[in-house]
Amino acid sequence: MFGYIIPDKPELKIKEFELFRAYYCGICKAIASRYGHIPRFALSYDLTFLAIFLSSIDTDDIRLDLSRCITKPFKKIPLVKRDKAIDYAAGMNIILAYHNIKDDIYDRSYRAYPILPLLYPAYRKAKKAYQEQDLFIRTQLDELRELERENCPLIDQAAKPFSDLLASLVTEAASGHGEENKVLRDFGYNVGKWLYTIDALDDLLEDIKGKNYNPILAQFLPDLRPKTGKIDKEKRKEIQEYLSFVLNYTLKQVCLSYEALDIKRNKSILDNIIYGGMYNKTKQILKKEWLNESI
């Protein structure tokens, strides 16, 4: 479910790209200094986006620093100094990665087994720092696993735990009040819903072959025999239209809540990601060849 929220790189100004990288490297460094070097593999673009977003609505300014990176031993690189948003993104990276891997194991993907003990010490530390968040994440992922086990036949319902998860990730960190909190919740909820839905569409073909749960399969093709992988033209069109509506409408809601917020900094990067990156990703996944074949 990660790697979908990325910037539209060709449209980024160089200074914006450098700032994005500074956030990415800043979180990496925060993970390294707080949790060690091994858990750095947990770093993801999506949570970098979260850090940039949280910075943008915070009252405090960010501070940039020139620092060494283990991958570039001879050159100092600019990165964002550890602050609330960076630490939070670092912690969430670890917690989410840990639970994801645990879920993989639960789904009997054994290749994840060796990674878990490597991540555990970091997870324990992150959990201590963000106890409530960890509990909420676990609850939501448990609920998701339960829905998957029951072969939930409604995409909206299956998406709900993850949407609520993202909503809480945003509201817990931002600590807004009243109306603003509601907008933040909507923002997080819709980003989460978009992520879950687009991931489901992206994995659809694989999940048919692998017999994994997929909400789109459950809703539209409950009788499809596993491993056949053949979906007739009418069904493909139906799925395409439905998913096109849901993804675009959800993105529209993301934009609406984003525009209702008071963005104090990083606006151009966020604009690029929300209007450019996420839009392109949606188009790319919806245009997938197998969805649009005319045979």
Next chain:
Amino acid sequence: MNPYEVLGIRQGASEAEIKKAYKEKVKKYHPDQYRNNPLAGLAEEKLKQVNEAYDMLMKGYSTGSSGSSYNTNQGQGSSRSQGSGTYNQADFNRVRQYINMGNIGQAERILNSMTARPAEWFFLRGLLDLRIGNYGQGYTNITRASNMDPTNMEYRQTLNNLNSTSQGYNTYRTTNRRDSSSDICKICTTLYLCDCCCECMGGDLIICC
């Protein structure tokens, strides 16, 4: 366009006659009848004309004696039966009020307690779904309401708005980004075309082209 001709009725037909003719035409040109049919495009065109004709004629009449429109039967507790069981229009009005106030729980409770499920039920259920974040369900329910009652303008309008919303996101990015390269393309192309037109007429806008 002559709306009477499109609907196949005489000039000065009564409201009831117009409605009857409209329903028949909608049934005739409904997209469901033309699935996998090469004439689907033509049917769609015809249906559009039928809708326009109906709109034109109904403007002359006072709004709503079609029971499913919101403005009528307010608080009059009229009962109608549809399918299994009866439903009360007043209940639907209360649901609408709750939705407008943002009281989703109460609205849901009333809808869930109803046994009869006419088009209005699906429409209101769809609105609720959109409110609580179940966009796919909302879209399905509102589409269903519109299919069950194609004469209802509110359902049709809402569905059109939803469809344009999801297109609308695409226009979002173009208004938020200035893509200067395509502007230059537009300017050059426009000038060239103007020059061609000018030359056709005997003049010459750009001498070197």
